[in-house]
Amino acid sequence: MNATLLDTGRPRAGEEPASGSARLIPPGLDAILVLLRHGQTQFIVDKRFQGAMEAPLTHLGECQARLAGRKLATPATTPALPIPDASPFAIVHSPLGRARRSAELAVEEMNAAGRATPPLRPDSGFMEIAQGGWEGLTDEEITARFGDSLAGWRRWPTRFQAPGGENLQAVEARVQTALAALLAEMASDSMAGTHDRHQVLGYGDGTPEERRWSMVVGHGGVFRVVVCVLLGLPMEHFWNFDFGLGAITVVEIRAGRAVLRTLNYESHLGGKSQPQAKESADRNASGAL
Numbered sequence: 001m002n003a004t005l006l007d008t009g010r011p012r013a014g015e016e017p018a019s020g021s022a023r024l025i026p027p028g029l030d031a032i033l034v035l036l037r038h039g040q041t042q043f044i045v046d047k048r049f050q051g052a053m054e055a056p057l058t059h060l061g062e063c064q065a066r067l068a069g070r071k072l073a074t075p076a077t078t079p080a081l082p083i084p085d086a087s088p089f090a091i092v093h094s095p096l097g098r099a100r101r102s103a104e105l106a107v108e109e110m111n112a113a114g115r116a117t118p119p120l121r122p123d124s125g126f127m128e129i130a131q132g133g134w135e136g137l138t139d140e141e142i143t144a145r146f147g148d149s150l151a152g153w154r155r156w157p158t159r160f161q162a163p164g165g166e167n168l169q170a171v172e173a174r175v176q177t178a179l180a181a182l183l184a185e186m187a188s189d190s191m192a193g194t195h196d197r198h199q200v201l202g203y204g205d206g207t208p209e210e211r212r213w214s215m216v217v218g219h220g221g222v223f224r225v226v227v228c229v230l231l232g233l234p235m236e237h238f239w240n241f242d243f244g245l246g247a248i249t250v251v252e253i254r255a256g257r258a259v260l261r262t263l264n265y266e267s268h269l270g271g272k273s274q275p276q277a278k279e280s281a282d283r284n285a286s287g288a289l
Contacts, residue, residue: 024180024229025256028192031183032083032213033230034072035223035249038094038102039064044245047138049288051131051165054097064246064269065102069109071248071268072215082250082261083213087116089186092178093217095122102246103217125178126226128219129171129289132164139288154287157238168225168235175225183253186212193255221289223249230258 039061043050057065072088075081093103100122107117134142134150142150152160161167190212216226220243227241228234230251243249246269250262 024176025183025253025258026187027256029183029187029253029256030190030193030211031089031186031253032211033183033251033253034083034088034213034215035226035243035251036068036072036102036106036215036217037220037223037243037245037247038098038217039105040245041098043136047288048136049131049134049139049142049162050098050128051135051162051289052096052128053135057098057101061098061102061245062105065105066109067268067270068102068246068248069106070113072106073110073113073115079267081248081265082252084211086210086213088118088215089212090118090121090182090214091217092121092123092126092182092214094126094128094219094222095124096127096219099126099128099217099219106217123178123182123216125174125181126216126218126222129168129221129225130162130164130166131289132162132166134162134165150287154239158235168238171222171225172229172235175222175229179226179229182214182216186214195255195257219243219289227251227260231260232258 038057040058041050041055041061042058043053043055045058048055071077071081072083074085075083076085091103091107093099100120103120107120110117134146137145146163149160149163153162158168193211218226223243224238224241225235227249228237233240242264244264244266246266248262248265248268249260250265252259252261
C-alpha cells in the first residue's frame, strides 16, 4: 500500500518556517554565535544601575575577561565549549567601555595562546538597554523615587521601562538589525547546511567542526533580547535568561535554526565567579542592567 503524505501545515524540506527568527537567520546557515558578557564594573560593586552609562571594569572584571579569552582560545579543554577549535570569523562588541575593554582583554589572551583574531568592531545595536532616570542610582534610591515603574519593569518588561529609558520594542528592533547584518556576513560564501541530518547530540558522524563562529561582547540586558530574537520568543520571556559576569553563552545555528547549546557557562572563571555569583543573581532579580 502506498503511504499518503498528510499536509500538517509544517514547512516542507527546503522551506523556512514563517517565524521572526527564520526571517532573521539566512536560510541554511550553519554557524556558531558566542555571547560574552563583560566583566565586573565599579557600578556593580556599588550596586548601581548602569544601563547606557559608562562604568569602568574593576580588577576582578579584567580578570574575568582574560579568563574568558583563555577558554575561548582552547574550547576543547574539559569542560568543553561547543565551538570550533578555530579562529573566530568576527568579533563585535557594544561601544560602551566595559564591553570594549572586556573584548580587548579577551582577545589579548586568545592571541597569547596562539589564536588569531579578526579586528574588533563596535556595533551600537548591541549596546546595553538605556535605563534613563535609573542610571547611576542604587536599588534603594530607585525604589524610593520610581517605585511603581520599577515594580512594573520587574513583572512586565514589555509594558514598563525606566523614565526616559528605552522600551523593549525599540531594543528588539536594533538587535534584529545588528544580528541580521552579522549573520548575513557569516552566511556569505559559506556552504548551506541541511536539516536532513541528526538533530540529537551524540549522533554526529565524527567529522571535524568547520562552521564559522563569531563572538559578540556585550551586556546582560541586551543579551536577553538577543536570545529571545534568535529563538523566536516574544519579549515577555525577557527575564527567563540570566547572564553572569564574564560568562559565555553559545547559540548554534543549524541550517537556519537557532539552538541554545550553552547558557551562562562560568567554569572557566573558577574562584573568580564566587562569591560574585550570588551578588549577580540578586542583581538580576532587582531588575538592574
